[in-house]
Amino acid sequence: MKTILQIFVLFLISACFLNARQISDRLIVNKFEESVKELHLFTDSAKTVQDCVEINAMADELEVKYKEKKDLLDRALYPDDFHKTFEKLRDKLAIRRNDLGIIETQYIRITELEKHVHGLSDKVDSLSQENEKLMNDMKRLSITAAANKAHFDSLQTVISKLQQNLKERDQLVFSLVDSLFLQYDKNISDMTDIEKQSIYGKLERRNVFTGIKKSIEDNLKFLQSTNLTPNDYAEIARQNNQFTSQWKGVSPKLADLYLSSKKKKDEVARIDSLLTVWSKEVDRSNWTSLDTLLSRNGIVLKPFSNGDEFTSHFTEYIDTLVRNTNQEPEDIRAKRFNTFNDAIWKSNLKPIWLPVLVESGKLTVDQKNKIEKAVDSWHSAVTPTSPIVYAVIIILILTIILGLAMRFRKKPTAQE
Amino acid sequence: MKTTFCFLFCILAFIIEGCTPLTLRPADFSWPIEIVAAPDSSGSIQVPRYEIAFNSKPLFFEELQDSTHVSQYTLHVVRDQNGYYFMTAKNFKSVYVFVQGEGTLKLKKKITVSEKGLEAPAFNQKGLFIQLVNEQKENEPSILLSNDGIQEGEKK
Numbered sequence: 001m002k003t004i005l006q007i008f009v010l011f012l013i014s015a016c017f018l019n020a021r022q023i024s025d026r027l028i029v030n031k032f033e034e035s036v037k038e039l040h041l042f043t044d045s046a047k048t049v050q051d052c053v054e055i056n057a058m059a060d061e062l063e064v065k066y067k068e069k070k071d072l073l074d075r076a077l078y079p080d081d082f083h084k085t086f087e088k089l090r091d092k093l094a095i096r097r098n099d100l101g102i103i104e105t106q107y108i109r110i111t112e113l114e115k116h117v118h119g120l121s122d123k124v125d126s127l128s129q130e131n132e133k134l135m136n137d138m139k140r141l142s143i144t145a146a147a148n149k150a151h152f153d154s155l156q157t158v159i160s161k162l163q164q165n166l167k168e169r170d171q172l173v174f175s176l177v178d179s180l181f182l183q184y185d186k187n188i189s190d191m192t193d194i195e196k197q198s199i200y201g202k203l204e205r206r207n208v209f210t211g212i213k214k215s216i217e218d219n220l221k222f223l224q225s226t227n228l229t230p231n232d233y234a235e236i237a238r239q240n241n242q243f244t245s246q247w248k249g250v251s252p253k254l255a256d257l258y259l260s261s262k263k264k265k266d267e268v269a270r271i272d273s274l275l276t277v278w279s280k281e282v283d284r285s286n287w288t289s290l291d292t293l294l295s296r297n298g299i300v301l302k303p304f305s306n307g308d309e310f311t312s313h314f315t316e317y318i319d320t321l322v323r324n325t326n327q328e329p330e331d332i333r334a335k336r337f338n339t340f341n342d343a344i345w346k347s348n349l350k351p352i353w354l355p356v357l358v359e360s361g362k363l364t365v366d367q368k369n370k371i372e373k374a375v376d377s378w379h380s381a382v383t384p385t386s387p388i389v390y391a392v393i394i395i396l397i398l399t400i401i402l403g404l405a406m407r408f409r410k411k412p413t414a415q416e
Numbered sequence: 417m418k419t420t421f422c423f424l425f426c427i428l429a430f431i432i433e434g435c436t437p438l439t440l441r442p443a444d445f446s447w448p449i450e451i452v453a454a455p456d457s458s459g460s461i462q463v464p465r466y467e468i469a470f471n472s473k474p475l476f477f478e479e480l481q482d483s484t485h486v487s488q489y490t491l492h493v494v495r496d497q498n499g500y501y502f503m504t505a506k507n508f509k510s511v512y513v514f515v516q517g518e519g520t521l522k523l524k525k526k527i528t529v530s531e532k533g534l535e536a537p538a539f540n541q542k543g544l545f546i547q548l549v550n551e552q553k554e555n556e557p558s559i560l561l562s563n564d565g566i567q568e569g570e571k572k
Contacts, residue, residue, distance in 0.1 A: 022556065022557070023549070025449045026538060075448030078465055
């Protein structure tokens with residue numbers, strides 16, 4: 001019986017640990033104890049409210065990290081258990097806070113910001129993982145989408161979700177940086193070396209540089225993938241513009257912070273250059289996508305790769321059409337305009353592309369107005385004059401003739 | 417006749433019960449995690465948490481034929497639920513199972529677990545068994561041991 005029981009237990013253990021990594025329990029306990037010891041040392045050397053907040057956050061993280069090993073730690077730690085270990089650490093931190101004379105409200109505010117940072121950091125990580133999966137889905141579906149309607153629909157859903165996620169993560173990364181700097185409530189130039197080191201450490205721990213780089217790289221990957229619609233490109237251009245302006249807000253702070261660190265200064269420069277690559281790629285994709293949109297609907301312009309060229313070639317194209325109005329039958333001209341109006345102008349170019357191009361600085365407002373004016377003139381040139389207009393003109397002429405006739409009749413002669 | 421038989425049976429039961437030593441069960445002697453300790457120059461190993469001390473020289477001599485440089489080694493020791501002590505160290509080819517005696521630890525079983533010698537051994541408690549893992553190779557299959565020998569896994 002005992003043997004059967006042993007075999008059963010053995011089977012259960014085998015099943016449970018078949019795929020589990022074979023880590024030494026002692027190693028886990030040792031690592032935990034070392035981390036706790038380190039936090040005690042940090043507590044002893046804490047000098048500012050930020051230090052205390054940070055240690056508290058680190059203790060929280062440690063507790064979460066080892067929660068699943070609580071049973072092992074409860075048995076292995078001696079004389080304290082898992083819970084008691086953290087209780088002691090937090091008590092020590094509270095004493096340290098009192099010793100430093102930290103105002104409680106300030107501590108609470110910074111603790112909340114730190115929690116916010118922690119939450120944002122977690123969200124960034126989970127979004128990064130989700131995006132990775134969506135990217136793979138997108139690649140997989142792109143191959144089969146052309147032949148399969150269901151796959152095409154799935155692909156559109158994936159693209160839309162991925163685009164939303166990329167946007168959200170970009171926002172989160174910058175919110176994270178903002179919240180980190182907010183904790184210090186002062187300019188980098190006014191910070192002490194300890195404060196700079198502390199924020200430097202936090203940026204490192206939250207992988208801010210990696211996060212920003214990853215955001216740009218993922219956006220680039222997304223852009224380089226196939227099957228994006230003009231709307232997607234327009235949204236990407238908007239996103240690129242927003243990211244660039246947010247980075248411009250953050251990069252001077254980071255550059256100030258890393259004045260003495262060549263490695264980090266290089267990181268800032270690397271992000272700058274990545275962002276330039278992304279912006280150029282967005283620019284190129286934008287004009288290519290716009291060209292495709294026009295040519296697919298029969299509007300073939302001379303090649304263009306910037307706002308000036310686009311405005312010039314577009315208005316030139318329309319001017320030519322307007323000038324040639326007499327050479328084509330009216331119905332053909334009207335049909336061409338209506339196709340342009342329905343498939344391009346009203347649905348894409350005017351409501352989506354032009355605002356985005358202006359917003360991202362690729363077109364000026366004057367250029368936008370010029371394009372709109374050109375389209376209006378084309379519209380006027382192809383619109384036949386309404387019968388009502390003729391009727392009004394005839395009525396006007398008749399009224400004038402009648403008026404004149406009556407005037408001449410009423411004039412009395414000298415004999416009368 | 418039947419009454420006499422019952423009477424005798426009861427007396428016999430009382431006698432047997434009286435002769436059996438008092439047993440407390442269940443009892444669990446397991447240590448939650450292994451102890452890694454380096455012997456001093458005399459080979460003595462002290463485990464303050466469990467308040468045991470023993471001379472490890474004969475063990476090192478048995479395995480490595482070296483009892484002069486024992487302080488250079490670290491011994492991994494763990495105790496299972498039944499109270500057996502499992503011991504091994506880096507470069508050992510075997511795990512030694514000891515049982516507690518009067519002021520002694522007596523070898524109960526020598527389990528050969530490796531042809532070349534263990535690279536970075538570590539013991540884990542796994543219920544009724546002791547798991548032997550390689551600390552440096554997390555993906556290497558572990559060996560489950562009991563005081564009778566290898567229960568699951570293969571020699572390295």
